[in-house]
Amino acid sequence: MESNTDNVAHLQDRASDAKQWRSSSRLRVPPDSRDVYDIPLQEINVANPELFKTQSAFRYFQRLRDEAPVHYCGQSQYGPYWSITRYKDIVEVDKNHQVFSSSFEHGGITITGTHKSSNEIPNFISMDPPEHHEQRKAVASGMAPRRLHVLESLIRERAEEILDQLPRNEPFDWVPNVSVELTGRMLATILGVPQADRYDLIKWSNAISNADDPNYAASGAEFYQTLAEMNAYFQEIWQEKKANPGEDLISMLATSPATKDMGAKQLVGNMVLLMVGGNDTTRNSISGGILALHQFPEQYNKLRADHSLIESMVPEIIRWQTPLISMRRTAVSDVEFRGQHISKGDMVVMWYLSGNRDERAIDQPNEFIIDRKRPREHLSFGFGIHRCLGNRLAEMQLRVVWEEILKRFDRFEVLGEPVRASSTVFNAIQSMWVQLSGSSGD
Secondary structure, three states: OOOOOHHHHHHHHHHHHHHOOOOHEEEEEEOOOOHHHHOOOEEEEOOOHHHHHHOOHHHHHHHHHHOOOOOEOOOOOOOOOOEEEEEEHHHHHHHHOOOEOOHHHHHHOOOOOHHHHEEEOOHHHHHOOOOOHHHHHHHEEEEHHHHHHHHHHHHHHHHOOOOOOOOOOOOHHHHHHHHHHHHHHHHHHHHHHHHHHHHHHHHHHHHHOOOOOOOOOOOHHHHHHHHHHHHHHHHHHHHHHHOOOOOOOOHHHHHEEEEEOOHHHHHHHHHHHHHHHHHHHHHHHHHHHHHHHHHOOOHHHHHHHHHHHHHHHHHHHHHHHOOOOOEEEEEEOEEEEEEEOOOOOOOEEEEHHHOOOOOOOOOOOOOOOOOOOOOOOOOOOOOOHHOOOOOHHHHHHHHHHEEEEEEEEEEEEEEOOOOEOOOOOOEEEEEEEEEOOOOOOO
16 A cells, blocks of 8 residues: 555656646647538537537537547547437446446546546545445445535525525625535535645645646646545544544544545545545536526426425436536457447447437427426436435435525626536536525515
8 A cells, every 4th residue: 555655756756747747638729710510520529618618518419429439539528438318328338337437547537537646536436346336335434325414404504594694686606605605615524634625625626626727737747636635634634533433424434444445545535536426416406406497497486386306307407417427437358239249358438418408318408397207217326236326315416595585685697608617527617606586475
């Protein structure tokens, strides 16, 4: 097992050596100026972060679903890759971990990852069985119904406090004031760290999840410096939890036979996974729900008339927003899939954002409909052994937030276009100005 001191020194060396970071993924690649239907099919590269920042990717996905649902891109800033864009095909790939590996040894779970960078933050979602099962099981009880019941009152108390402090009839940025603040507080709670440290957790989560956004981070040095800071911080917490464990996720990892002896690098990797999973996805769904109801005012009127529709609206928000755009797998053997030959070692990208807009599986997929009959039939949480562990916690946070919003505000308006991340991984809203008015109690 590598020592904490050695790992911190290694990460600081990587941070100080600018030559270590020359990934083309950090360069802004201008989108093809041609209309997507004028681009030869073999030249289409949907893995351009700018397409997601500008929300232009949907037309690319529509063409790929119709004409080449298993599509090979031979040249991109990330190297060659296969795109899987239809709902049912994504489910098949996601469930077949025997052929399509998520292991960090093969490059991990993101198209932006490489064997080298993925090895810096190994975690259990970037593993195959049996290691995956053993480490996932170590924290699964932290998301059990009993634990969620305890957390609900805490979430409600915090949502009430945050919403009561919001200004009325004047503009403010919803993202830092509501989405980030609420999920940051909950992240500190489920990890079992002091609330005062939540701003460090948010800072680190932002640095990791935006590492490939040229608009966000100045250099790769920030990525490695972040890992070094996290390493130093969590090693101290780790020792405290070993001596005095609680019901939080770090305590569970620190006391489970499968994870209690994991090294410094893997500890940081699992902290990255828990932070990003517990922060970015819920944060962006909270913001995305406001935006969706602004764009579909008839749905908001329907909600105001029947608050019980929150139950079906929450999964519809998660489908509509699709906070995780994609997940990568690597073929570990040659395979024939939907008439295409995928070779051993090929990168395969499941585009959840596309699958959630596939009209073959979802009726009126481009419409936001809060009373869908089967709203949980979406891809945002994945399928198979890697299905999101915190899916019920995410849904509960959204439900509580909307229950409290409807108690306080009659109307809200989104002012201008939201600022979105340039990313092929996270469908992130970085800033969104809104104005609230009225209250059911006024």
